[in-house]
Amino acid sequence: MLIDETIASLANKLKKKEISPVDIAKECLKQIEKQNPKINAFITQVDSKAVLDQAKKIKLTTPLSGIPYVLKDVYVTKDLRTTAASNVLSDYIPQYDATVVHKVNSAGSILLGKMNMDAWGHGGSTENTDFGPAKNPWDITRVAGGSGGGPAAAIVSRMCSFAIGEDTGGSIRNPAGWCGITGLKVTYGRVSRYGSIAYASSFDSVGPTAKTAEDCALILQHIAGQDPHDATSSPLPVGDYLSRLEEGIQGKVIGVPKEFMGEGLDPKVKKLILVAAQKFTDLGAKIEEVSLPTSKYAISVYYLLAPSETSSNLARYDGIRYGNGRDKFTPETMRRIMIGTYALSAGYYDAYYKKAQQARTLIIKDYQKVFTKCDLILSPISPTPPTKLGELINDPVKNMLADIYTVTTNTAGIPALALPCGFTRSGLPIGMQLQGPMFSEEVLLQAGYAYQQVTDWHVRKPQL
Amino acid sequence: MFANRNFNWQMVLGFEVHIELATLSKMFCGCPADHFAKAPNTQVCPVCLGLPGSLPVPNTKAIKWCVKLGLALGCDINLFSKFDRKNYFYPDLPKGYQITQYDIPFCHDGELLGHKIKRVHMEEDTAKLQHQGNATLIDFNRSGVPLVEIVTEPDFVSSDDGILFLKEVQAIVRALGISTADMEKGSMRLEANISIKRPDHPRLPDYKIEVKNVNSFRFIKKAIDFEVNRQIQLLESGQTPVQETRGFKEATGETVSQRVKEEANDYRYFPEPDIPPLQFTKAQIESWRKELPQLPAQVQEELIHKYHLSPQYAVIISGNQEMYAQFLKNPSKAMADALVNKRPVQTTPVAEVNQEVVNKILAANPKAVADLKSGKQQALFFLIGQVKKQLGNIDVSLTQRIIEENISK
Ligand SMILES: [Zn+2]
Numbered sequence: 001m002l003i004d005e006t007i008a009s010l011a012n013k014l015k016k017k018e019i020s021p022v023d024i025a026k027e028c029l030k031q032i033e034k035q036n037p038k039i040n041a042f043i044t045q046v047d048s049k050a051v052l053d054q055a056k057k058i059k060l061t062t063p064l065s066g067i068p069y070v071l072k073d074v075y076v077t078k079d080l081r082t083t084a085a086s087n088v089l090s091d092y093i094p095q096y097d098a099t100v101v102h103k104v105n106s107a108g109s110i111l112l113g114k115m116n117m118d119a120w121g122h123g124g125s126t127e128n129t130d131f132g133p134a135k136n137p138w139d140i141t142r143v144a145g146g147s148g149g150g151p152a153a154a155i156v157s158r159m160c161s162f163a164i165g166e167d168t169g170g171s172i173r174n175p176a177g178w179c180g181i182t183g184l185k186v187t188y189g190r191v192s193r194y195g196s197i198a199y200a201s202s203f204d205s206v207g208p209t210a211k212t213a214e215d216c217a218l219i220l221q222h223i224a225g226q227d228p229h230d231a232t233s234s235p236l237p238v239g240d241y242l243s244r245l246e247e248g249i250q251g252k253v254i255g256v257p258k259e260f261m262g263e264g265l266d267p268k269v270k271k272l273i274l275v276a277a278q279k280f281t282d283l284g285a286k287i288e289e290v291s292l293p294t295s296k297y298a299i300s301v302y303y304l305l306a307p308s309e310t311s312s313n314l315a316r317y318d319g320i321r322y323g324n325g326r327d328k329f330t331p332e333t334m335r336r337i338m339i340g341t342y343a344l345s346a347g348y349y350d351a352y353y354k355k356a357q358q359a360r361t362l363i364i365k366d367y368q369k370v371f372t373k374c375d376l377i378l379s380p381i382s383p384t385p386p387t388k389l390g391e392l393i394n395d396p397v398k399n400m401l402a403d404i405y406t407v408t409t410n411t412a413g414i415p416a417l418a419l420p421c422g423f424t425r426s427g428l429p430i431g432m433q434l435q436g437p438m439f440s441e442e443v444l445l446q447a448g449y450a451y452q453q454v455t456d457w458h459v460r461k462p463q464l
Numbered sequence: 465m466f467a468n469r470n471f472n473w474q475m476v477l478g479f480e481v482h483i484e485l486a487t488l489s490k491m492f493c494g495c496p497a498d499h500f501a502k503a504p505n506t507q508v509c510p511v512c513l514g515l516p517g518s519l520p521v522p523n524t525k526a527i528k529w530c531v532k533l534g535l536a537l538g539c540d541i542n543l544f545s546k547f548d549r550k551n552y553f554y555p556d557l558p559k560g561y562q563i564t565q566y567d568i569p570f571c572h573d574g575e576l577l578g579h580k581i582k583r584v585h586m587e588e589d590t591a592k593l594q595h596q597g598n599a600t601l602i603d604f605n606r607s608g609v610p611l612v613e614i615v616t617e618p619d620f621v622s623s624d625d626g627i628l629f630l631k632e633v634q635a636i637v638r639a640l641g642i643s644t645a646d647m648e649k650g651s652m653r654l655e656a657n658i659s660i661k662r663p664d665h666p667r668l669p670d671y672k673i674e675v676k677n678v679n680s681f682r683f684i685k686k687a688i689d690f691e692v693n694r695q696i697q698l699l700e701s702g703q704t705p706v707q708e709t710r711g712f713k714e715a716t717g718e719t720v721s722q723r724v725k726e727e728a729n730d731y732r733y734f735p736e737p738d739i740p741p742l743q744f745t746k747a748q749i750e751s752w753r754k755e756l757p758q759l760p761a762q763v764q765e766e767l768i769h770k771y772h773l774s775p776q777y778a779v780i781i782s783g784n785q786e787m788y789a790q791f792l793k794n795p796s797k798a799m800a801d802a803l804v805n806k807r808p809v810q811t812t813p814v815a816e817v818n819q820e821v822v823n824k825i826l827a828a829n830p831k832a833v834a835d836l837k838s839g840k841q842q843a844l845f846f847l848i849g850q851v852k853k854q855l856g857n858i859d860v861s862l863t864q865r866i867i868e869e870n871i872s873k
Contacts, residue, residue, distance in 0.1 A: 076517040084516070094517070095510060201737035230519050315551060316559050318560060345730055
């Protein structure tokens, strides 16, 4: 299949006119028609005729030109329904394009649709959605992960080339791990959030999801940078993600935090992380055990601060302006709104919100300290392989704990790359994540690229 | 005035003043800020409509103007500051929260005419509700317009005292050129917090009445005086006034209950995560301080000490730039009387200022010239005085212009 190839390889063939954008688009549309009914990755599909018309007209100006992509349905798209997977916005048509959408469209990529997710980002399994759960292409009795399950499932089942995901507490990395693809959670502020429907403003980050680290580097090169519409976007110059991709990790020190490898971690997952660590040693890196003592508070911190922000961010869906009322929120979303409202209330603010902010500062300091000893941190993404449908959504506490290794990253604002590192004996994909200091995307992508040169987990695809 | 009638009670009066800034664009988006008499909902965008995904980007000019107003009101400036969210539901608030400043306002602890100013902070205006029959329409042109809130201590003891202060605030805002401070158009809005207590009672009363939506100085004075008498009557008949917001009926001169506050609102304030905290430098604040124009207080001091006008006259004349210029043409008690009481001005001959005289005086006073060149306005008045000594009754503004032209050559 054409769509098995990397973006760079497709771009090269397009340039040489060996293939046309229409060829790629047709292949994706066919695959969507065939696979999506089983997977339920899409919430809204762009009309096929419109996709093909666009493919015919596209000018090849960048390596992303003519490449079909999808969006987590949290990005507003002008004149195209955007729901955040919630019935509250079931028929909402935005007035404008998110900055990242504008950038990718301007680069010439072709949008195929808006993808399934946990409503508002509230979840880790794409079951908290009003459009039916997305299913794991490796085993459709299991979840695709979340909150961005739709984009990840679509990529691994070859319905598109790449996706723009959004990661608040693991929403890019968790589904990447459970679907066997590659996803990058960028440094807070590296990519504009303008037009991303806010879950928790100080945690939300916009990033690429694709098959490989190389693809992610290419996409990031196009979407990173300061945006006059986002006051929290960083003025720091954009890195050289692509041209420095092959620099390797010789001499780099990779820390493995003992807190991420202990109790609660499935032994199958642990074993694969240790095997991956050995691979990095083979590539010239040095593995060292490190400690993040405050990481044990991360879940508590995250589940106080993120709901606090969401309780405020979702206040605008008051039933006056967007057609549907608050009764359309799901129980999981109502739970988060209520936790947040409580944590911000007079008399509780100091004990909850403020305390959590103070703990957040300690977590940030912990990371800063660790990064004086190592360049990157290697850890699992999720404590278990993909769960059965219904397992997480019916157990709110278990649902929260599924995020235990991912929420620290967003709490600290640092970047992390998720990539596949093997399979369980029953054929379920397992992922690992590399975390780095603020704005270390270059190094993360170099490490991911090096690893994917000597492994083939990322090229495997499910037999649907 | 009521104190003369009733020595048993003392007024506790404080103000909240809202000033809409006359910046070109709104506080957090690029829409025009001037919304007066514009067709409804024609100056809106995703940000000021609070549409999903939109983000606020603060208007740096509005922030600077807010700080300059704080400086003009004698405030200290917080070098580290931030915005906060004030969460509440109202149809005129599209995000479900207002971006404002909670615990670290830009400016705090000022003083004006002997009254303490608690804080001066920056926030966004809400949309405007228009009631038409059974329907309420919302105009978002005003949503997100930069709004400065000035909060005083409740240290006013008479309505006259209050009005003098409010007029001074208006004059300062106008002198800074940051707002028209027009009450009829709503670019200056007053809220009086009124209660009364026994003079020997050390603490503030445990209730307070807010009087809102009064659009002239005359009416706010009437409202305050009415309210004080109403409260005295209630207290003297053994009742405690209900904590509430009251409006003012112009026709009857009475205040009327609008909304009773049953319990304190919980606004669940928290730091606005969409806007990074702000950090000013001392040098930045000092350079803004240097940009402050001659403020009404300085003009008043001149009017009181140099021309021996009463404080009341000084406030009125300094608050109106045209009046001030007129006065300077013939700075006399008669002129002040005429201007304040709007009597026809008896014209007096004004000596022609000739270039030669000015040149001579400039040549004779090199130090004053140097001072003026380095920005010391006092030197200008000194030089004008010298010209006056030579020529007697002169046209002061003309003289000033000639001096300034010479200096800038
Ligand atoms: Zn606007």
